[in-house]
Amino acid sequence: MAATIKDVAKYTGLSIATISKYLNGGNVLEENRKLIEEAIRALDFKVNEIARGLKTNKTMTIGVLIPDFNNLFFTTIVSNIENVLIKNGYSTILCDYKNDIELEKEKFNFLVNKQVDGIIIIPQGDIGGYIKEQLKKNIPLVLVDRALEDVECDTILVDNMNASYNAVEHLITRGHRRIGIIRGPDNIFTSIERLKGYIRVHKDYSMKIDESLVKKGDNDVESGYRCLNELMEMDVPPTAVYITNYEMTLGAIMAINERNVKVPDDLSVIGFDNLHIARIVKPPLTIVVQPMEQIGEVAANTVLKRIKGDMSNYPSMVRLKTELMINQSVKDLRG
Amino acid sequence: MAATIKDVAKYTGLSIATISKYLNGGNVLEENRKLIEEAIRALDFKVNEIARGLKTNKTMTIGVLIPDFNNLFFTTIVSNIENVLIKNGYSTILCDYKNDIELEKEKFNFLVNKQVDGIIIIPQGDIGGYIKEQLKKNIPLVLVDRALEDVECDTILVDNMNASYNAVEHLITRGHRRIGIIRGPDNIFTSIERLKGYIRVHKDYSMKIDESLVKKGDNDVESGYRCLNELMEMDVPPTAVYITNYEMTLGAIMAINERNVKVPDDLSVIGFDNLHIARIVKPPLTIVVQPMEQIGEVAANTVLKRIKGDMSNYPSMVRLKTELMINQSVKDLRG
DNA sequence: TTGTAGGCGTTATCAA
């Protein structure tokens, strides 16, 4: 059906080898070059990437594995990854694992079997074993958003600890002393780091942590909702709350609305991640903003660099800065 | 590096052909079967999909092209598409075109060149020509969310007209007579259909349309914001507004917040698409809900069906129903 | 049931 190199060869009277050389940027007589180009146009010839892949052992494809498709944080990162990759001639095979660590392994293997040239993954479970296996086979692999203990490979992270530190410090310097936190689960890297920031800033300001103000959610909407309710039902509720991811922020706002909590008079709130959300709630929410574009770009560029064989400063560990976007959801209690 | 059929053949003492037959479900002596399975395990053999693809002319890959990655409506559909495809052994190459009709063509060609076995696309621009080209080549192609004039192929749509009809009717039956609409651009299929529903229900209720209540946005946050402001700055503002997509709904809410418009007392509001948003605004928003899961499933199944060669009732046109989720953002003006 | 051999569309080596 589709034209092959053979056809181009016939059309031009040249050999297959010559056409192939032309296609791969080799030198060809000016005269022949024109002829070949004419043939390619006339026959609407396109290189068969599959055949080429068989020969070169490259698929020009990067596998990207994320926890969940319905999560703007992840998809925004993916979007930026894809931007960079496609500019470099690579395509993206995208999978999510629906936050299921079994599925995570399955999909990871799926990508490996697809013979992608590299993998970018936002990991969750103990997939470290699988990953080490692949690293041995020398397939470039980049971890994003979450580090994996005991796995030596390129990792792109956000400075979660300081993100938390700055957010909570913002509250402390405005006179808050009872600050609740809605934190994520223990098995997720970012949750742990974000909690650490909360703890550290308390230490630095010589404030004792009231454990009952630390509520553990599951990083989903429902648990944000539940945790906020728990906080407000305490005998002495906090004057401020810091919520450590986007979904839980949504849930918390739902609870705030239902309980008719006045923000920031009854409660000051700092949430996470979504600029739009920050503006559609009333009053506009102070939030921690992660550099999603950058994360994607760095991840993609890292994988490309490794594919090209550039192993300089491997394994690299990049920590990107967050920003605290200040709006009107925090009350200044001083004076 | 990786084991090939040849290696398995050597290991077992059988021929390549026999191994291949085993791999493709052919009959092999029980004895040999065991031997082969042992070899596969021992050598950690995996079929080379690329080589197989070269032979079978299949990549077991579906291309999915959406307007924008940062849009929950699209990504949710993609998520469901991917679910179905992976269960059937297919992987998904995902691209977005950032709402840019030039990029749309480019990425479409990119997918074609990748020799995907089928394409699912949420189209925007006049990509009809390209698509017809592909249809001639018999590559299965499914249109989602938006029909394309003059292009005969499988199409999965939402019943936009009735979605609008029901939403606006909901307002009318509660006594609203001046109902604003924030509609999308002329060149987008869903915008046109949603506007039609607005017009038709006015006709059916013998209500004349005040053209100044029809505001045209660009389906983005900014234009929702702008249009709502325009509506509220009218000499006689509407008592209700219907906003025809998710992003514009966000923008409209931002404007509502900033202007301190009381919902539903000053203005009744019906928005679009996002369940979470509906609950984090106050009061909870009445919205049109689209069946995103279904859309994705139907799209994926359709493409798979065509790939299998089942061309029954081609081209198929599926219209899925929306639902009006009623919350507290609409005021009953009667009595 | 099993094996032989040719071919899928490229790339790459080595002569010419």
Next chain:
DNA sequence: TTGATAACGCCTACAA
């Protein structure tokens, strides 16, 4: 600069 030819790993008649 060009061309003949052997791979790449798999599938598939066809023959044994």
